[in-house]
Amino acid sequence: xxxxxxxxxxxxxxxxxxxxxxxxxxxxxxxxxxxxxxxxxxxxxxxxxxxxxxxxxxxxxxxxxxxxxxxxxxxxxxxxxxxxxxxxxxxxxxxxxxxxxxxxxxxxxxxxxxxxxxxxxxxxxxxxxxxxxxxxxxxxxxxxxxxxxxxxxxxxxxxxxxxxxxxxxxxxxxxxxxxxxxxxxxxxxxxxxxxxxxxxxxxxxxxxxxxxxxxxxxxxxxxxxxxxxxxxxxxxxxxxxxxxxxxxxxxxxxxxxxxxxxxxxxxxxxxxxxxxxxxxxxxxxxxxxxxxxxxxxxxxxxxxxxxxxxxxxxxxxxxxxxxxxxxxxxxxxxxxxxxxxxxxxxxxxxxxxxxxxxxxxxxxxxxxxxxxxxxxxxxxxxxxxxxxxxxxxxxxxxxxxxxxxxxxxxxxxxxxxxxxxxxxxxxxxxxxxxxxxxxxxxxxxxxxxxxxxxxxxxxxxxxxxxxxxxxxxxxxxxxxxxxxxxxxxxxxxxxxxxxxxxxxxxxxxxxxxxxxxxxxxxxxxxxxxxxxxxxxxxxxxxxxxxxxxxxxxxxxxxxxxxxxxxxxxxxxxxxxxxxxxxxxxxxxxxxxxx
Amino acid sequence: xxxxxxxxxxxxxxxxxxxxxxxxxxxxxxxxxxxxxxxxxxxxxxxxxxxxxxxxxxxxxxxxxxxxxxxxxxxxxxxxxxxxxxxxxxxxxxxxxxxxxxxxxxxxxxxxxxxxxxxxxxxxxxxxxxxxxxxxxxxxxxxxxxxxxxxxxxx
Ligand SMILES: Cc1cc2nc3c(=O)[nH]c(=O)nc-3n(C[C@H](O)[C@H](O)[C@H](O)COP(=O)(O)O)c2cc1C
Ligand code: FES
Numbered sequence: 001x002x003x004x005x006x007x008x009x010x011x012x013x014x015x016x017x018x019x020x021x022x023x024x025x026x027x028x029x030x031x032x033x034x035x036x037x038x039x040x041x042x043x044x045x046x047x048x049x050x051x052x053x054x055x056x057x058x059x060x061x062x063x064x065x066x067x068x069x070x071x072x073x074x075x076x077x078x079x080x081x082x083x084x085x086x087x088x089x090x091x092x093x094x095x096x097x098x099x100x101x102x103x104x105x106x107x108x109x110x111x112x113x114x115x116x117x118x119x120x121x122x123x124x125x126x127x128x129x130x131x132x133x134x135x136x137x138x139x140x141x142x143x144x145x146x147x148x149x150x151x152x153x154x155x156x157x158x159x160x161x162x163x164x165x166x167x168x169x170x171x172x173x174x175x176x177x178x179x180x181x182x183x184x185x186x187x188x189x190x191x192x193x194x195x196x197x198x199x200x201x202x203x204x205x206x207x208x209x210x211x212x213x214x215x216x217x218x219x220x221x222x223x224x225x226x227x228x229x230x231x232x233x234x235x236x237x238x239x240x241x242x243x244x245x246x247x248x249x250x251x252x253x254x255x256x257x258x259x260x261x262x263x264x265x266x267x268x269x270x271x272x273x274x275x276x277x278x279x280x281x282x283x284x285x286x287x288x289x290x291x292x293x294x295x296x297x298x299x300x301x302x303x304x305x306x307x308x309x310x311x312x313x314x315x316x317x318x319x320x321x322x323x324x325x326x327x328x329x330x331x332x333x334x335x336x337x338x339x340x341x342x343x344x345x346x347x348x349x350x351x352x353x354x355x356x357x358x359x360x361x362x363x364x365x366x367x368x369x370x371x372x373x374x375x376x377x378x379x380x381x382x383x384x385x386x387x388x389x390x391x392x393x394x395x396x397x398x399x400x401x402x403x404x405x406x407x408x409x410x411x412x413x414x415x416x417x418x419x420x421x422x423x424x425x426x427x428x429x430x431x432x433x434x435x436x437x438x439x440x441x442x443x444x445x446x447x448x449x450x451x452x453x454x455x456x457x458x459x460x461x462x463x464x465x466x467x468x469x470x471x472x473x474x475x476x477x478x479x480x481x482x483x484x485x486x487x488x489x490x491x492x493x494x495x496x497x498x499x500x501x502x503x504x505x506x507x508x509x510x511x512x513x514x515x516x517x518x519x520x521x522x523x524x525x526x527x528x529x530x531x532x533x534x535x536x537x538x539x540x541x542x543x544x545x546x547x548x549x550x551x552x553x554x555x556x557x558x559x560x561x562x563x564x565x566x567x568x569x570x571x572x573x574x575x576x577x578x579x580x581x582x583x584x585x586x587x588x589x590x591x592x593x594x
Numbered sequence: 595x596x597x598x599x600x601x602x603x604x605x606x607x608x609x610x611x612x613x614x615x616x617x618x619x620x621x622x623x624x625x626x627x628x629x630x631x632x633x634x635x636x637x638x639x640x641x642x643x644x645x646x647x648x649x650x651x652x653x654x655x656x657x658x659x660x661x662x663x664x665x666x667x668x669x670x671x672x673x674x675x676x677x678x679x680x681x682x683x684x685x686x687x688x689x690x691x692x693x694x695x696x697x698x699x700x701x702x703x704x705x706x707x708x709x710x711x712x713x714x715x716x717x718x719x720x721x722x723x724x725x726x727x728x729x730x731x732x733x734x735x736x737x738x739x740x741x742x743x744x745x746x747x748x749x
Contacts, residue, residue: 013715016726050715197671197710235618235655236711238724276614276653279709293613295652311610352714354673360715392672426714428672442675446709452652 003040007057009122011046011207012200012239013361018070019043019054025070026056029077039081042131045208045243047122048362049109052092057122062103065090095358095380109359112377114340116332116348117324118364121208126243129250132211138256140330144219145264152223153179156326159334160346165191165282165319166397166423167499168345168412174316177306178224181314186226188217189291189310189317192233192240193275193282196395197446198426201350202320204362206233206240209324210247214270216323218256219330221268224316229270232287235277244272279396279450283498284309284317286452297454298498319424321350341367345411349422355392355429356383372406375429386431390514394423396443396450397503399510400436419510421503435532436515437522441469443507451500458501461492465508473533477523486512537578537593543568545590552582552591598623599631603638613639613649617656626657662697662704664742669719671710677717678731683707685732686720689739702743 008014008023023041030036047055052066056076063086065076072090079085092107093100101107115121124131132138144152157172178186190213194202206213217229233241248270251257259267273291280286281296284305290296291310309315325347329337338346345367351374354360358380365374371391375381382388390400399420408414412422430439448462465488468481489505496502512519521527528536541552541561546568553561553569560576563569571582571591583591602619606612616635621627627650636643650656668683683694686705690698697704713719716728722742727734 012713012726013728016713016716016719016728050713053715194712195709198673198714199710200712200714203712236708273611274615274618275655276618277655278653290614291611293611293649295648297652354714354717355676360673360717362715395672426672428676430676434676439676442672450709 003038005040005042005059007042007044007059007123009045009047009053009055010043010126011050011053011122011204013046013050014053014055015239017050017053017067019068021070022054022056022068022073025073026077029073030081033077033082035077035081042125043127044124045121045126046204046362047104048113048118048204048364049107049359050361051359052361055122056090057104058086061086062105064092064101064104064107066092109361109363109378109380112369112373113364114348114366115364116328116340117205117212117321117350118208118362119328120212121204124209126208126210127246129211129247129254132209133254136331137211137327138215138254140327141215141218141222141256142262143330144222145262145266149179149223149225152219152330155334156223156329159329159337160341160344161322161325161329161337162345162412163319164321164325164349164424166196166394166421168422171318171322174306174318175220175223177304178226178314178316181307183314185228185311185313186221186224187310187313187315188221188224188226188229189284189287189305189315190217190229190231190323191282191284191287191317191319192231192237193287194234194237194320194424195279195282195450196397196424196426198354198392198395198428199352199424201352201362201425203237203240205320205324205350206237207243210240210243211251212324212327213244213320214247214251214257216318216326217270218261218268219326220316220318220323222266224314226316227268229268230291230310231270231272232275232281232291233272234275241272241274248272278452279446280452280498280500283500285498287317288315295452297452298500300497321425342409342411344413349425351425351427353379353427353429355427356386356431356434357381357429358383367411368409370407370409371401371427374427375406379429382429382431386433388429389432389434390430390436390511392420392428392430392439392507393426394421394506395426396446397421397499397506398423398426399506400430400439400514401510402514419506419513421506433530433532435473435528435530436511436518437469437473437528438530438532440508440511441466441473444469444504447500447504451504455495455497455501457492457495458497458504461488461496461501462504464488465492465505469508472519472522473528474535475522475526475533477519479523481523482512482516482519531593534578538573539571539576539578539580539582539591539593541569541571542590542592545588547588547590549587551585551587555581555585557581595634596631599634600638603635607639613641613646614653617646617650621656626660628658632658660697660701662701664702664722665704665706667706667708667711667721668694669709669711669713669717669721670707671714671717673710673714674717674719679718681732682718682720682730682735685735689735703739 056065161171162168286296286298305315444466606616
């Protein structure tokens with residue numbers, strides 16, 4: 001008899017919510033209950049519902065457990081596996097409706113998703129190639145090898161697949177260029193640098209379904225006529241590196257990677273290269289420099305990598321998610337695939353939901369869905385009942401989108417017209433307590449640090465932009481600053497060498513576009529309406545509410561609060577360090593800031 | 595001349611693009627990249643010290659100064675920032691008495707910031723060595739430090 005499977009999420013999110021101790025405990029409890037022959041534990045990749053981790057799925061009746069603690073494992077074994085009564089308190093209850101879901105499909109977070117690329121993630125053991133094969137894995141490669149490379153390229157063109165790494169360039173056209181380019185050797189590079197803070201879809205694909213990425217690379221290699229592939233992965237992802245290396249080894253043993261793959265004349269090798277911590281290395285020409293062992297600095301394009309890439313040979317660079325789409329397209333057919341999405345953006349996109357949102361995690365949705373559906377239906381709305389303010393999309397090159405545009409159908413082009421961009425698909429949700437000037441400053445701090453320094457507009461320009469923003473949040477902003485930000489920002493966009501500089505001003509321009517009044521308040525009235533910018537905070541006691549209990553006086557680390565018994569206390573603004581400890585201590589909510 | 599570094603140089607000499615992985619492995623060996631090692635690598639790889647130094651200083655992962663037994667990386671990525679990453683960093687600085695990028699005098703802890711470790715769902719997040727800790731509040735920090743303090747002490 002095939003043992004029943006129990007799936008435990010082993011994605012990075014769930015591992016940091018301690019899914020390993022849960023697994024160890026389950027192993028022990030199954031043994032003690034003499035059920036270890038009957039049940040098999042599978043440590044899977046990310047389920048996407050990171051907020052509710054660690055997650056367990058009992059496959060025989062699809063029961064979906066969340067936030068499992070090791071001490072709750074005996075109940076699963078005794079009540080559920082032995083007595084057939086699922087453990088109610090571990091099921092997911094929708095906080096809005098109060099409805100409890102028993103299976104994954106009943107959880108709202110999953111209902112609006114269309115999991116094509118993630119179809120294996122969370123349901124297979126990523127370290128076991130047989131599970132990938134059992135679910136149709138490497139069938140697409142087989143199909144490809146039986147066809148003509150030009151047919152494959154036609155198919156990818158027809159599918160309408162655009163690059164998921166940010167730019168959205170049509171994958172089929174890039175492949176065609178690389179195929180037609182002259183070169184003794186050709187390369188496929190998988191861009192797994194995933195540098196946008198707030199994005200972790202590539203990581204989850206590699207950790208949860210590494211063979212899908214390999215299969216995509218193999219098909220790309222066959223189509224363009226390459227012999228070798230590199231996966232360039234950031235060093236911050238040790239688990240993904242381990243699983244990829246294991247997957248490559250297993251694929252070699254099975255004859256999917258090597259010489260004469262599946263008896264054809266096609267041979268292909270895949271090597272993993274670890275990055276060393278530089279955001280700009282996600283840019284394709286910088287990435288190629290880094291693979292070659294140099295400082296990862298971009299160079300002008302053209303020539304594009306498809307013509308002149310690794311060791312000056314034609315090189316097709318694609319993002320992890322783009323490549324993981326390839327087996328899906330070959331599996332369902334380009335025509336079917338092209339039915340999903342919008343006119344200009346086909347298929348699905350995986351978004352990483354983070355920030356002040358209830359259901360943080362990963363969601364794969366068809367292109368053309370609205371932000372409202374993602375944030376409110378899938379994401380469960382804003383944390384702690386706060387008010388939505390903006391969603392930041394596209395990382396350091398992207399922009400902030402305010403509430404009035406939540407109903408726009410999102411695809412590559414609509415986002416650009418809103419002043420944001422798809423980027424890698426990170427969605428950071430911000431509420432009323434987020435200061436938009438601070439957000440812009442945050443991104444500029446990032447791009448300033450990560451600017452490689454090769455071209456002047458980016459190196460010097462981001463520095464100047466940041467200086468101005470820092471002045472503004474410190475209450476030293478001047479009226480003409482806003483105009484300078486806009487002018488300088490446009491100049492940097494027009495004159496920088498690579499995409500980093502060409503998009504670095506976006507976070508400023510988009511917040512200026514939608515939240516200009518917030519900048520003006522910082523500058524003209526020296527007020528931060530969100531109460532974030534420390535220098536603009538003024539703490540004061542509301543005399544009517546103060547009961548003179550003295551707690552704030554005791555708590556203040558700098559002795560800024562004075563007051564006698566029975567008399568309202570006072571804060572000396574000259575001494576106040578604006579740490580906010582007094583607000584937390586006051587039992588009467590008598591201290592406010594603004 | 596360190597024989598272990600020499601063995602690494604032999605491994606990567608004929609390998610195109612080998613400088614970055616070579617530096618990575620040399621650093622794993624030594625904990626950091628002292629000048630002698632950079633010089634040895636430049637000599638062994640038949641390249642200039644300037645080139646090796648240039649690569650080593652370009653990537654944030656390489657360190658030219660000794661580092662602590664435990665490496666704390668506090669995420670300052672977007673998701674962590676909007677969920678209070680700054681306060682987490684401030685508390686670490688206060689508890690350890692060093693700033694970001696510095697090592698405690700007893701060489702027990704190095705404090706660093708990192709831009710996103712890809713566990714944004716659990717923001718704010720830190721890693722200590724290879725462990726990830728998520729859903730943090732400043733008050734959880736002394737407890738976390740204690741865990742590693744003990745481990746450091748036993749070794
Ligand atoms: C500063 C910068 C950082 C980038 N970082 C990444 C990245 O982390 N991952 C990625 O796939 N593409 C990144 N890109 C885009 C790549 O240059 C390239 O367009 C992409 O890998 C092509 O693959 P695709 O067509 O499949 O999207 C970045 C671009 C720039 C300008
Ligand atoms: S932003 Fe902190 S883990 Fe991604």
